[in-house]
Amino acid sequence: MENNQKQPFMEFPSVESRVIAGILFFTGTLIMLAWAAINEPARMTEFTERFNGRSIETGAILFENNCATCHGQEGYGIAGRAPALNNPFLLNYSFFGEYDRQITALTDQIAAVDSEKEPEKKAELESQLAVVEAQRQELYETLRYDYSEQWTALDAQLTALDSRIQEELDIPASLLAVQVQQRNDEISALDAQLLPVTERITAAQGAGQTPDPADVQQQTDLQAQIDAKKAELSPFSTLNDERVPLQAKVVRYATLKDAHAQVQALRLQIADLESQLAALPEEDAGRADIETQLDNLQTQLSTQEKARDDALKAMVEAKDIIDFDPEADSRMTQLKWNGTLEDLIYTTLISGRPVSAAYWPSPMVAWAQDAGGPLRRDQVQNLTDYVLNWSRDFTLQDVRRINQLAVIPSASAGPTVEGVCPKADTDNASCKIDDVVTQISAITNADSTAGQQAYSQNGCAGCHYSGSAIAPAPQGVFTRAEQHAQEKPDLYPDARHYLVQSILLPNSDSAYGFTAGAMPQTFGKTLDLQTLGNIIAYLESQDQ
Numbered sequence: 447m448e449n450n451q452k453q454p455f456m457e458f459p460s461v462e463s464r465v466i467a468g469i470l471f472f473t474g475t476l477i478m479l480a481w482a483a484i485n486e487p488a489r490m491t492e493f494t495e496r497f498n499g500r501s502i503e504t505g506a507i508l509f510e511n512n513c514a515t516c517h518g519q520e521g522y523g524i525a526g527r528a529p530a531l532n533n534p535f536l537l538n539y540s541f542f543g544e545y546d547r548q549i550t551a552l553t554d555q556i557a558a559v560d561s562e563k564e565p566e567k568k569a570e571l572e573s574q575l576a577v578v579e580a581q582r583q584e585l586y587e588t589l590r591y592d593y594s595e596q597w598t599a600l601d602a603q604l605t606a607l608d609s610r611i612q613e614e615l616d617i618p619a620s621l622l623a624v625q626v627q628q629r630n631d632e633i634s635a636l637d638a639q640l641l642p643v644t645e646r647i648t649a650a651q652g653a654g655q656t657p658d659p660a661d662v663q664q665q666t667d668l669q670a671q672i673d674a675k676k677a678e679l680s681p682f683s684t685l686n687d688e689r690v691p692l693q694a695k696v697v698r699y700a701t702l703k704d705a706h707a708q709v710q711a712l713r714l715q716i717a718d719l720e721s722q723l724a725a726l727p728e729e730d731a732g733r734a735d736i737e738t739q740l741d742n743l744q745t746q747l748s749t750q751e752k753a754r755d756d757a758l759k760a761m762v763e764a765k766d767i768i769d770f771d772p773e774a775d776s777r778m779t780q781l782k783w784n785g786t787l788e789d790l791i792y793t794t795l796i797s798g799r800p801v802s803a804a805y806w807p808s809p810m811v812a813w814a815q816d817a818g819g820p821l822r823r824d825q826v827q828n829l830t831d832y833v834l835n836w837s838r839d840f841t842l843q844d845v846r847r848i849n850q851l852a853v854i855p856s857a858s859a860g861p862t863v864e865g866v867c868p869k870a871d872t873d874n875a876s877c878k879i880d881d882v883v884t885q886i887s888a889i890t891n892a893d894s895t896a897g898q899q900a901y902s903q904n905g906c907a908g909c910h911y912s913g914s915a916i917a918p919a920p921q922g923v924f925t926r927a928e929q930h931a932q933e934k935p936d937l938y939p940d941a942r943h944y945l946v947q948s949i950l951l952p953n954s955d956s957a958y959g960f961t962a963g964a965m966p967q968t969f970g971k972t973l974d975l976q977t978l979g980n981i982i983a984y985l986e987s988q989d990q
Contacts, residue, residue, distance in 0.1 A: 498831060501827065501828045501831040501832075502828075502831050502832050502835045504825070504828040504832075505828035505829045505830070505831050505832025505833070505835075506832050508821070508825055508828055508829050508832070509521070509829060509832050509833075512813070512820075512821075512829075513531075513829070516528035516808075517529070517530065517531050518530070518532075518849060520532060520847075521833070521836060522847050522848050522849050522850075523848060523849045523850030523851070524849060524850060525765065525768075525849045525850045526806075526807075526850070527806065527807060527850070528806055528810075528850065529850050529851055529852035529853070530848045530849065530850055530851060530852075531833050531836070532833075532836040532848075533840075533848050533851065534772075534840040534844075534845070535774060535775070535776050535777050535780075535851070535852070536776075536777045536787075536833075536852070537787070537834075537836060537837045537838075538776050538778065538787055538837075539837070539838070539839070539840050541585060541586075541589060541772050541840070542582055542585065542586070542772070542773070545578055545581060545582040545585070546582075548578045549575065549578055549579060549582070552571055552574055552575040552578065553575065555571050556568060556571045556572060556575065559571065585772075586772055586773065587706070587709075587710075588842060589770065589772040589842060589845060590758070590770065590771065590772060591702060591706045591754060591758060592706065592842065593699055593702060593703065593761075593767065593846070594703055595843075595846070596699060596767075596846065597696070597699035597700060597702075597703050600692070600695060600696045600699055601696055601700075603692065604689075604692055604693060604696050607619070607685070607688065607689055607692065608689075610685070611685050611689070614681065614685070615681065615682060615685065619689065622682065622685060622686050622689060623686055623690070625682050626679065626682050626683055626686045629675060629678065629679040629682060629683075630679065632675055633672055633675045633676060633679065636668055636671055636672045636675065637672065639668055640665065640668040640669065640672065643661050643664050643665045643668065644665060646658065646661050647661050647662065647665060694764075695764070695766055698757070698760055698761050698764060698766060699761070699766070701757045701760070702754065702757035702758055702761060705750060705753045705754035705757050706754055708750045708753075708754075709747065709750050709751055709754055712743055712746055712747045712750060713747065715743055716740060716743050716744065716747065719736050719739055719740050719743070720740065722736055723736045723737065723740070768848060768849070768850065768851055769851075770845060770848065770851070772845075777790075777852060778790060780852070780854050781966075782871075782966065782967065782968070783966075787834070788830060788834060789909070791830045791833050791834065792826060792827065792830045793909050794810070795813045795814070795821075795826045795829055795830060796812065796813065796814040796816075796817050796819075796823075796826055797812045797814070797817045797904075797906070798810045798811045798812035798813065798817070798819070800904070801972070805853040806853075813826055813829070814826050864974050864975075865970050865971040865972060865973060865974065866882050866885075866950065866970055866973060866974065866975050866978055867882065867950050867970030867971075868970060868971050869970070870950050870951060870967065870968075870969075870970030870971070871967040871968050871970065871971065874951050874954065877950050877951060877970055879943060879946055879947045879950065879951070880943075882946055882950065882975075882978075883942055883943055883946050885975055886942070886946065886975065886978065886979045886982055887942070889975070889976065889979040892976075892979040892980055892982070892983040893980050893983060894980070894983040894984040894986075894987045895984075896980040897979075897980035897981040897982070897983045897984030897985070898984045900973075900977050900980055900981050900984075901920070901981055901984055901985075904969070904972070904973070904981075906920075906981075909965070917957070917960055917965065918957045918959075918960060920985065920988050921988055922988060922989070923945070923985050923988045924941055924945075924985060924986045924987070924988050924989040925988075925989050926957075927941035927942075927944040927945050927948075927985075928940075928941040930944045930955075931943065931944055937955070941986070942982060942986070945982055945985050945986070946978070946982065949969050949973075949978065949981070950969060950970045951967075952965035952966075952967060952969075953965075953967065
């Protein structure tokens with residue numbers, strides 16, 4: 447019999463099956479969420495690294511196209527043109543940080559030890575301190591005085607040149623200067639013979655007479671001999687001109703190398719004698735002899751250290767090397783910059799450093815479009831990231847590649863400016879804001895357009911821009927100044943007082959939401975009254 451009963455379109459699973467499926471789905475969802483939560487930090491780290499990597503790559507291209515012609519392909523600077531950016535002082539690297547921490551810790555421990563109760567412990571700590579101090583000194587002197595690798599390369603270059611001289615001229619290189627002098631003397635002798643002959647010919651021609659044919663022939667013969675001698679001299683002179691400065695340079699390097707080696711040798715002798723002296727009892731008769739030897743060696747050491755410093759100075763003056771002091775202040779300290787390193791680089795790129803025209807052939811220009819340059823803000827950040835990417839533990843080889851260091855700012859550098867408050871950076875009380883405001887108010891030709899230009903040239907636009915996390919934007923600054931004057935009338939009689947004080951004494955009252963210390967305190971020195979008046983006129987136009 448045929449079964450005509452219709453089958454259902456879809457048979458629903460049982461309740462138990464649906465419960466199990468729901469549990470599995472819920473569990474799977476939890477596992478996926480947990481996996482995402484666990485891996486989120488790693489994922490974000492990877493994303494950040496890739497983002498920063500792309501920024502650095504872009505910055506490298508921008509640097510090569512825009513900066514390398516002044517700062518060098520790898521940022522080590524170009525002598526006499528622009529300083530190295532790839533250097534430990536800009537990037538806040540300390541060669542001695544770990545040693546100094548150990549020295550401080552050991553010094554504190556020694557001070558805390560009772561020498562009467564724990565003499566052995568104190569002696570042990572003092573011994574450890576001496577070792578660390580010696581290691582620090584060795585590193586300092588290596589960075590300061592060790593140019594042995596450079597001497598080796600130069601000496602090899604001189605040896606190769608001497609071989610070339612022997613091969614091409616068939617004389618020892620040591621005789622080259624003598625040969626050049628002899629040939630020059632021969633040419634001078636011929637010139638002396640030629641002079642009276644030439645004078646007779648010239649006199650005859652001046653008198654309208656025909657020169658003596660014998661004189662003419664002699665002049666021709668002498669000139670031919672002189673020309674032949676000069677042609678003969680040429681290869682000798684060319685090689686001598688190459689050898690003389692190279693040999694002098696090798697000698698300067700060798701002088702420093704030998705002096706440094708002598709200092710090290712004397713230190714070893716002194717250390718050995720000091721060990722012998724420490725091992726002898728106080729009453730031992732041999733102590734006097736050792737002490738005398740030590741005095742003599744210390745005298746020799748002082749003499750040799752001076753000779754080493756003189757040798758280093760001679761190399762610096764000859765421009766063989768830069769004057770690299772590994773204990774010099776960081777660039778941030780030199781500039782009295784209280785912000786971050788990234789902010790320093792970023793803001794310098796934005797607005798440039800017009801004052802650098804006092805130190806270099808051309809000033810550091812503004813690079814950001816809103817400061818008159820060609821780059822967008824994101825490109826400026828790319829460049830900043832690229833420069834920061836050079837941060838590392840600098841080695842001796844890194845240091846020796848630096849061709850030019852930055853110039854330390856000084857009051858004597860650059861054009862003379864009659865600052866409105868020349869001592870404001872060190873003595874706030876010397877800057878009378880009321881007097882400055884009165885003088886500015888008396889200016890009849892304050893120019894807001896010139897003020898905007900001065901605002902950019904002095905680096906203000908590098909920090910003060912819309913959306914900045916470093917400093918308040920210029921837009922609406924006059925309106926905010928009026929609000930400050932209303933809130934603090936005893937401190938700011940009017941908005942102009944607030945603006946002037948904010949520029950000349952920036953740490954006296956920081957803007958809400960921003961940290962004091964990031965703004966330079968030297969504008970009292972660098973701004974004259976007219977320039978400050980122009981900037982105030984520009985800021986007073988920002989009332990929206």
